[in-house]
Amino acid sequence: MNKIDKSAYAGTLESSDAFIQIEPIEQDEIKIELHSSVEEMYGDDIRDLITKCVQELGISYISIKVQDKGALDYVIKARLQAAILRANKKDTIEWEKL
Amino acid sequence: MKLRRSMLFVPGSNTSMVCNAFVYRPDTVMFDLEDSVAVSEKDSARLMVYHALQHFTYKDVETAVRVNPLNSIYGLLDLEAVIRAGVDIVRLPKTDCVEDVLDMQEVIEKIEYKIGTNKKTKLLAAIESARGVVNAVDIARCSDRLMGIALGAEDFVRDLHTQRTKSGSELMAARAQILLAARAAKIHAFDSVFSDVKDKEGFEKEARYIRDLGFDGKSLINPNQISVLHKIFAPSKKNVEWSLDVIEAAENAKENGLGVVSIDGKMVDAPIIARAQWTLELAKASGMLGGDE
Secondary structure, three states: OOOOOOOEEEEOOOOOOEEEEEEEOOOOOEEEEEEEOOHHHHHHHHHHHHHHHHHHOOOOOEEEEEEEOOOOHHHHHHHHHHHHHHHOOOOOOOHHHO | OOOOOEEEEEEOOOHHHHHHHHHHOOOEEEEEOOOOOOHHHHHHHHHHHHHHHHOHHHOOOEEEEEOOOOOOOOHHHHHHHHHHOOOOEEEEOOOOOHHHHHHHHHHHHHHHHHHOOOOOOEEEEEEOOHHHHHOHHHHHOOOOOEEEEEEOHHHHHHHOOOOOOOOOHHHHHHHHHHHHHHHHHOOEEEEOOOOOOOOHHHHHHHHHHHHHHOOOEEEEOOOHHHHHHHHHHOOOHHHHHHHHHHHHHHHHHHHOOOOOEEEOOEEEOHHHHHHHHHHHHHHHHOOOOOOOO
16 A cells, blocks of 8 residues: 555654654655755755655655654654554554564 | 663653653663553654664663553553564553563563564563552562562552652552562562652652662652762762772682681671672772773
8 A cells, every 4th residue: 555544743843853744645756845954964864764764664645744853863753654654544563664 | 780770761752852861871761651651642652662772872771661551552562662672671560460460471472472582571560559569579579571670659659548758658568568579589679750850858868768778779750860869879988998808808718718708807708798799880880990970
């Protein structure tokens, strides 16, 4: 399944965290809107991280809005995965993909 | 023997604390997925802790996670996440009886087998009820995975129909029972958190009290309490010097084939040597012998 079922979000706007909103879209695309205080220095790395994380879960057709408040890589990953799990209500979690 | 003076509670939903807790160098970082995490954030906190446990910043720190009870809808998911992430210790909340430990152990064993890990996750049982205190002796010796038992005072006093006081008299029986049960089973004993973070004097008084009782350490909710606690648990300079003399005398006796030696006219035997070794471990960890702090 390469689509998410519905819109969802995870995270906060507190320091060291990230607030991530995701939405299903009609095009086969991973659309990323990034707002980060470190965008100039790490913007490309954060986009790569998000793209890789979404691809590992086998998802495209997704719009992702990230408000980064200086989060570490694993925080962004955790928030994005939480949002995707919320958007796709499943009984089981495929831990090996996370 | 691993020193476990300080166990710092870190709410799994507090990203800043999750990312930075290692900086404060507690003996154990204890991520919490239970009471400090709102129901709406259980899933997100679980993922956060899952990734934090695998991050290099926690590679050299002992980690524990307080999971939700198995009879909740979160317990099994918590275990799946933290065992896969390689946590060192699972803290069982609200341990009332032996079955609580054995049920948790069975689930952990199944997950470890499923993922093919050789790591044997340890257990720490939090005793938070009158029933748990009464059963503490059996709980403490029911599993070789159990590395310690801990008093959870807030739920315990509620169960006892009383409240926390500065004197701590309401915890007297529970502390004594938990400590004796742990010592009889040769596992660690941990005291409860001191909730009033502004009352530094009260914290120090309680820390000295539980140290003198014989507890190995204490759960903490504020990083500022770590260095205070470590100082309180540090041995005196005089005690360290005496311990060094004991070890030196014991080594000399061993080289010369002597069973028993004396220092200043007092006999030094195996229990005294073991105590001296423990004192030197504490001294090293406290930076008195070129150790960590």
